[in-house]
Amino acid sequence: MKILHILRAPIGGLFRHVKDLAEQQANEGHQVGLITATPTDNDYVKQLFADIEPIFSLGIDHLTINRLPGLSDYQNIGTIKNIVTAKSFDVIHGHGAKGGAYARLVKRQLGDGSKIKVFYTMHGGTLHYNPSSPVGFVFLKLEKYLQQYTDGFVFESENSRRLFEQKVDKLKKPFQTIPNGLSKDEFYKIKPVADAADFLYIGELRMLKGVDLLINAFAKLCKAHKGLKLIIIGYGPEEELFKSMVAKAGIYDHVTFLPPTPAAEAFKLAKVQVMPSRAEGLPYMTLETIAAQMPLIASDVGGIPEIYGEYSDLLFHSEDEAQLFTYMQNTLDGKSEHISKVVDLQKFVKQNFNVEKMARNIINFYTH
Structure with missing residues (x-):
């Protein structure tokens, strides 16, 4: 399979999860690509990306991705759509709120004729927001809307799955709870x-x-x-x-x-x-x-x-x-x-x- 992972910030546990998952996928013979926000310009991050580059045989692309929604998102979705089409990805896996939104909005743009599958892992993300706050209300409604463009949800914990159904909507698409893991x-x-x-x-x-x-x-x-x-x-x-x-x-x-x-x-x-x-x-x-x-x-x-x-x-x-x-x-x-x-x-x-x-x-x- 050709698998594309999308996330915003290349830091912390979310990035660790994507790196580990992609490495295992590459070891099993799959071709993997990555899209993240442009990383911080320091020696630690530069070395980090140099170390993981061999994992991503289909390349690492960096975009200007802001934490909150903005006009740049529209351009980014078009750019990702072009990357997906040019490299003929079979699976897009979005991670975190922004990565998940991009993955599913790309599927929306590709239309009903596309055979690409889109999966989403929240990693907390929008579930941290209070539904009664203005920002939380908008983000959680967007999650509800995007469920229709999701082929599968991967929850890292049962708590996240419960929160999704409490704050967003009843799950109408396939899902699995698959916890993070460590190597021996x-x-x-x-x-x-x-x-x-x-x-x-x-x-x-x-x-x-x-x-x-x-x-x-x-x-x-x-x-x-x-x-x-x-x-x-x-x-x-x-x-x-x-x-x-x-x-x-x-x-x-x-x-x-x-x-x-x-x-x-x-x-x-x-x-x-x-x-x-x-x-x-x-x-x-x-x-x-x-x-x-x-x-x-x-x-x-x-x-x-x-x-x-x-x-x-x-x-x-x-x-x-x-x-x-x-x-x-x-x-x-x-x-x-x-x-x-x-x-x-x-x-x-x-x-x-x-x-x-x-x-x-x-x-x-x-x-x-």
Whole structure:
């Protein structure tokens, strides 16, 4: 098959998912192409695309893709239609809100005579919006309209499937829930550096990710414990807001902000990772942290309880800053199940979240 993947931002877990899926598809003899927004011009991203280029035998195309709808989208859809036609793709798989919209609007333009199949994985996306907000109302209505141009939905978690039917519409097209997965060599025991920080955050710097909750809880801990360190890795639209929060709390000497760093390298920098998100799909960062036997304090949002399974009592309730503080405090006092259960949790994830199985199930879904 000739398979085209479309997504907006070539960063984070969504991009990781597409890369892993495309690599498995290429290994099975399929020809794969990729369309993303023009990436950030830095050495890390340049190397990332250089590394993945061999996977995409049908090429990597970059377009100017804005997060919110605009006139440029109309031009982009025409460009993608031309790429699809010129390279005779059999399958388009859209990822995230913008990638999914492009994939299905291209099918609309191709018309009823086209044999191309279009699949869509939301990865959270529009499901994070409140239906009662003006923006959420418009985006969710668009999702409902585009269902007619969708040959199949791939949900990464049962939570995402339930939210779709609650917020968008009853599913009228084929769907499967296929969780993200890791490769066997990603399961190991991390060894922190000698002067490792006490806590770590990796991800987008957005209120949606709960970074403010982490900063507030950490500031309270600093009043009771001397010399604590927190490392925050990532970038995002609210980076300056979080830096000002740190300064206002008087803990700037205790917090270090770093640019995006490969997860395996970042894990070495601290003893415990914190994921205080207000909304998630089925985050790779959760899987990767558990696979490395790194203690993790995470919120109970999105598909995270599905990752934890029988260990979901380790999660704190989203927005509950007091519970987050207590869990962080316990790791400092050596009383934490977040530390004592890392091996059991790693074993559970290894048994249930496998990248080869993920890719095989998605490819089978394309053809049935």
